[in-house]
Amino acid sequence: MKLGILGTGYVARLLAAAWQKAGHDITLGSRDPGSKQVGFPVKTLVEAASGADIIINAILGSAALETISSIDADAFSSKTVIDVANALTPTSDLVYPNASLAEKLQDALPTAHIVKSMNTASMTLITNPTRIGPSSVFVSGNNAQAKAQTARLLRDLGWTDDDIVDLGGIESARGAEAHIMLLVALSEALKTNVLNIRVVQSEG
Numbered sequence: 001m002k003l004g005i006l007g008t009g010y011v012a013r014l015l016a017a018a019w020q021k022a023g024h025d026i027t028l029g030s031r032d033p034g035s036k037q038v039g040f041p042v043k044t045l046v047e048a049a050s051g052a053d054i055i056i057n058a059i060l061g062s063a064a065l066e067t068i069s070s071i072d073a074d075a076f077s078s079k080t081v082i083d084v085a086n087a088l089t090p091t092s093d094l095v096y097p098n099a100s101l102a103e104k105l106q107d108a109l110p111t112a113h114i115v116k117s118m119n120t121a122s123m124t125l126i127t128n129p130t131r132i133g134p135s136s137v138f139v140s141g142n143n144a145q146a147k148a149q150t151a152r153l154l155r156d157l158g159w160t161d162d163d164i165v166d167l168g169g170i171e172s173a174r175g176a177e178a179h180i181m182l183l184v185a186l187s188e189a190l191k192t193n194v195l196n197i198r199v200v201q202s203e204g
Contacts (some may be wrong), residue, residue: 003153004029004052006045008036011084012058016040018127023157025049033066042048049075053083054082054149055112057105061087061118062095069108077113080146081105082153083173084118084126086180094178102140102173113146115139116173120183122193129158135196138165140173166197 003019005012006029016026020040027041029048037040049055049071059067064085083102087095096104102116117139118126125131137159139147151164167176187193 001025002027002051002053003056004048004050004054005040005058006048007058007060008038008042009058009060012056013038013040014123014127015056015058017086017116017158019153024156046075047070047173049079052079054153057081057083057085059085061085062089064101065104065108068105073089073109073111076109079112080115080143080149081109081112082117082150084117084123086119086177088180092184094181096177098142100170100173100177102177106142106170113143114170115141115143115146115150116176117150119164120176120179121196122183122187125194125196127157129163129196131194132196134160134163134198136165136199137163138167138176140167140170140176142170146186 002025004027005016008030012028016028019035020026025046027043029045029088030042031045033042039111057064079103083105087101090096090102102114106114108140137154139150141147147166186195
């Protein structure tokens with residue numbers, strides 16, 4: 001599958017390496033592709049999006065909406081767009097405390113299918129979940145097929161069906177994005193970012 005990852009930073013490169021290992025065709029997108037030497041093909045943002053079967057937003061969360069809104073919306077039309085970013089201010093507050101980046105992206109790209117996922121643990125764990133015991137990863141979105149495509153990519157990273165929790169529509173991304181506050185607190189308290197949470201429920 002052709003994956004267009006918007007961004008060339010640490011998160012983008014971790015995802016690119018993991019999905020390339022799983023057999024996917026990876027292209028990264030940058031506003032200045034000629035200046036990037038990251039070990040993967042780098043094209044413009046619009047080229048990376050237009051040529052992809054599935055698009056992944058790995059742009060810095062606080063800049064993602066403005067950057068993506070500057071790209072021709074036709075590049076995203078009818079495609080699954082997986083948003084893995086957490087939008088934080090320089091003081092680590094939520095940029096969208098009464099909404100979410102994922103909802104803002106869905107509003108900006110009404111013909112795309114936005115799915116929020118992979119933002120509730122460190123990316124080193126998201127791309128290698130077997131580093132710890134069973135834990136949970138979440139998906140939010142309005143389109144069932146887009147969420148199914150996201151789940152397939154999660155399985156390629158090593159997540160199982162039991163690990164993947166469908167939170168519901170794109171509005172549920174608010175909870176997933178607010179989780180960054182708990183993740184930071186846990187990381188500071190336990191002195192590690194190799195951690196995650198596990199959803200358990202009664203069998204009765």
